[in-house]
Amino acid sequence: MRRRSLLLQVGVAALLLALLALLVNNLAVNLLRTGLGLDFGWLGRPSGFALAESALPYSPSDSYLWALTIGWLNSLKVIAAGLVLATLLGVAAGAARSSSNRLLRSLAGGYVAVIRQVPLLLQLLFWYFVAFLGLPETPIGGLIQLSNQGISMLGMPLSVEFCAVLTGLTVFTGASIAEIVRGGVNAVPRGQWEAFRSLGLSEGLGLRRIVLPQALPAILPALTSQYLNLAKNSTLAIAVGYADLYAVSDTTITQTGRAIEGFLLLLISFLLLNLLISGGMAGINATVLGRMRRSR
Amino acid sequence: MFRTCNRLLVGATVGLAALVSGCASMDGASVSRLDLVKQRGELLCGVSGKIPGFSFLSAEGVYTGLDVDICRAMAAAFVGDAKKVQYRPLTAPERFTALRSGEIDLLSRNTTWTLSRDSAGGNGLSFGPVVFHDGQGLLVPEAAGIRSLKDLSGKAICVGSGTTTEQNLNDTFAAEGIPYTPIKYQDLNQVVGGYLQGRCAAMTSDRSQLASARSGFADPEKHVILADRLSKEPLAPAVVGGDQTMADAMTWVVLALIEAEERGITQANVDAMVEQAEADASQTALRRFLGIDGGLGSKLGLPDDFVVQVIRATGNYGEIYDRHLGPATPVAIPRGANRLAEDGGLMIAPPFT
Numbered sequence: 001m002r003r004r005s006l007l008l009q010v011g012v013a014a015l016l017l018a019l020l021a022l023l024v025n026n027l028a029v030n031l032l033r034t035g036l037g038l039d040f041g042w043l044g045r046p047s048g049f050a051l052a053e054s055a056l057p058y059s060p061s062d063s064y065l066w067a068l069t070i071g072w073l074n075s076l077k078v079i080a081a082g083l084v085l086a087t088l089l090g091v092a093a094g095a096a097r098s099s100s101n102r103l104l105r106s107l108a109g110g111y112v113a114v115i116r117q118v119p120l121l122l123q124l125l126f127w128y129f130v131a132f133l134g135l136p137e138t139p140i141g142g143l144i145q146l147s148n149q150g151i152s153m154l155g156m157p158l159s160v161e162f163c164a165v166l167t168g169l170t171v172f173t174g175a176s177i178a179e180i181v182r183g184g185v186n187a188v189p190r191g192q193w194e195a196f197r198s199l200g201l202s203e204g205l206g207l208r209r210i211v212l213p214q215a216l217p218a219i220l221p222a223l224t225s226q227y228l229n230l231a232k233n234s235t236l237a238i239a240v241g242y243a244d245l246y247a248v249s250d251t252t253i254t255q256t257g258r259a260i261e262g263f264l265l266l267l268i269s270f271l272l273l274n275l276l277i278s279g280g281m282a283g284i285n286a287t288v289l290g291r292m293r294r295s296r
Numbered sequence: 297m298f299r300t301c302n303r304l305l306v307g308a309t310v311g312l313a314a315l316v317s318g319c320a321s322m323d324g325a326s327v328s329r330l331d332l333v334k335q336r337g338e339l340l341c342g343v344s345g346k347i348p349g350f351s352f353l354s355a356e357g358v359y360t361g362l363d364v365d366i367c368r369a370m371a372a373a374f375v376g377d378a379k380k381v382q383y384r385p386l387t388a389p390e391r392f393t394a395l396r397s398g399e400i401d402l403l404s405r406n407t408t409w410t411l412s413r414d415s416a417g418g419n420g421l422s423f424g425p426v427v428f429h430d431g432q433g434l435l436v437p438e439a440a441g442i443r444s445l446k447d448l449s450g451k452a453i454c455v456g457s458g459t460t461t462e463q464n465l466n467d468t469f470a471a472e473g474i475p476y477t478p479i480k481y482q483d484l485n486q487v488v489g490g491y492l493q494g495r496c497a498a499m500t501s502d503r504s505q506l507a508s509a510r511s512g513f514a515d516p517e518k519h520v521i522l523a524d525r526l527s528k529e530p531l532a533p534a535v536v537g538g539d540q541t542m543a544d545a546m547t548w549v550v551l552a553l554i555e556a557e558e559r560g561i562t563q564a565n566v567d568a569m570v571e572q573a574e575a576d577a578s579q580t581a582l583r584r585f586l587g588i589d590g591g592l593g594s595k596l597g598l599p600d601d602f603v604v605q606v607i608r609a610t611g612n613y614g615e616i617y618d619r620h621l622g623p624a625t626p627v628a629i630p631r632g633a634n635r636l637a638e639d640g641g642l643m644i645a646p647p648f649t
Contacts, residue, residue: 049478051478133495239482
């Protein structure tokens with residue numbers, strides 16, 4: 001029985017490998033046949049296009065490679081900020097859904113219900129064209145400056161495009177995270193709630209110190225998927241004019257006509273980024289599980 | 297449990313294998329794409345579908361515009377029926393790969409003829425004759441008081457990404473030493489949105505596209521196109537390079553449209569012209585053009601009367617232009633450089649001999 005199962009697995013693995021080889025061979029043959037052989041020489045040539053924002057110095061005389069790097073950094077910036085904000089929002093909304101306060105509970109419920117029904121692209125377009133571009137010029141206490149050209153917070157200028165993408169990703173992913181947190185919290189036996197209440201702990205403190213830590217193992221794996229989704233969804237930024245990696249790749253591909261190479265680079269960049277995120281999350285997961293086991 | 301899993305796994309793998317081998321492409325001998333089109337009885341034509349006047353999907357689900365009529369003219373010449381076209385709406389970055397990979401036979405999508413796109417070392421395409429002489433321009437709100445490029449110094453400019461438009465914008469502003477911030481969107485609709493919402497002081501695109509976008513504004517008269525021309529943009533159809541039969545057929549179909557206008561042959565009078573030429577043996581040049589003598593069509597691998605088929609289907613170049621871009625249309629672009637050479641424009645056809 002076990003041998004059969006083993007044989008089957010080896011067979012399937014071999015078949016998969018053969019498939020992969022066939023695919024790669026197909027790609028190579030077809031590329032050659034259509035004269036589209038892979039060539040990355042263009043990466044060193046000057047890009048010739050300007051970018052609205054860059055974390056490091058960039059000018060159109062810099063290479064395509066550098067332009068793509070700047071795009072990647074712009075993506076990274078919005079993804080990193082999005083991960084933090086979406087987590088905060090999601091945990092807050094998720095906790096609110098298990099709250100004993102009815103107003104808080106229905107507010108959070110409404111948020112999740114509305115946001116999850118509307119496609120992200122539409123939400124991005126809404127945040128950008130309606131919310132941010134509709135902003136009148138309003139200084140708030142001298143520290144925050146709002147206008148439809150950009151937002152300045154404590155002297156740090158943020159473009160409206162960045163703000164729209166960040167808000168869109170945060171609000172959208174926050175709703176999914178809220179559900180994951182609620183699910184995790186619900187998975188903690190009711191007895192735990194009764195236990196901390198009987199010890200005289202407040203709802204907030206009990207949630208933070210007793211319930212959430214026990215909910216974490218259920219939350220983390222699903223949370224990783226949401227993080228990866230957020231990273232991938234950030235490519236929708238091009239719809240609202242944010243110069244992310246996809247937007248820069250898009251321009252690069254048209255100017256060089258190197259679509260296959262461009263998409264390969266895009267693929268690899270996102271693979272790297274997502275491996276980084278899932279690697280980090282796996283590490284956190286292991287730490288949490290390890291700590292739980294020790295504390296038992 | 298394990299057995300079910302394994303079975304599923306095997307099933308999925310076998311299914312995938314079947315799918316992949318089914319998709320694996322055949323290595324065909326080098327036949328002209330033209331023969332393929334004739335065999336199929338249908339032309340696969342790449343268009344934009346989003347530019348009123350050039351190619352636009354109407355509410356009735358029908359593609360119309362100058363670029364679309366070029367597709368229809370080709371289908372009339374290649375397979376004898378202008379309706380035998382399958383349109384593929386393509387974005388700017390997709391278009392060349394779609395052509396090179398064989399997903400479409402012919403690209404008729406507001407595409408600027410450039411060295412890199414034409415050459416074997418670049419995109420390796422073959423361009424046909426220019427069907428519209430365009431140039432990049434800037435659209436600004438009239439009330440903003442912007443009269444030239446210098447007035448745009450330090451301002452944001454909305455631009456569609458993935459076209460030569462971005463590069464031209466940079467080339468021009470860099471040469472003049474004028475700083476600016478490009479706000480890049482993926483397609484023209486978003487560029488228009490950003491511009492109308494006041495995110496940018498100006499929006500840039502080919503003047504034809506600016507005019508066609510402006511036609512949809514609530515207050516078109518409050519926006520002006522600056523006199524500065526950022527580029528010359530000769531828009532032409534294209535096929536894959538290295539296929540002379542296909543490239544020649546495409547080229548001479550476009551030229552036939554121009555020649556027909558020069559000769560005053562229209563959709564309405566083409567049949568009368570054929571009758572007249574058939575009856576009068578002294579009309580040698582006209583008889584050759586209409587395919588009565590000379591066998592010009594067969595030299596191209598087309599029916600001898602391909603010109604008649606084309607004009608019956610679409611009319612001559614002037615008729616196509618007026619139908620989609622003439623003064624009576626919402627887009628209304630003055631014909632300018634797109635007039636016949638004899639009227640002071642750039643449109644001319646070499647002799648049909």
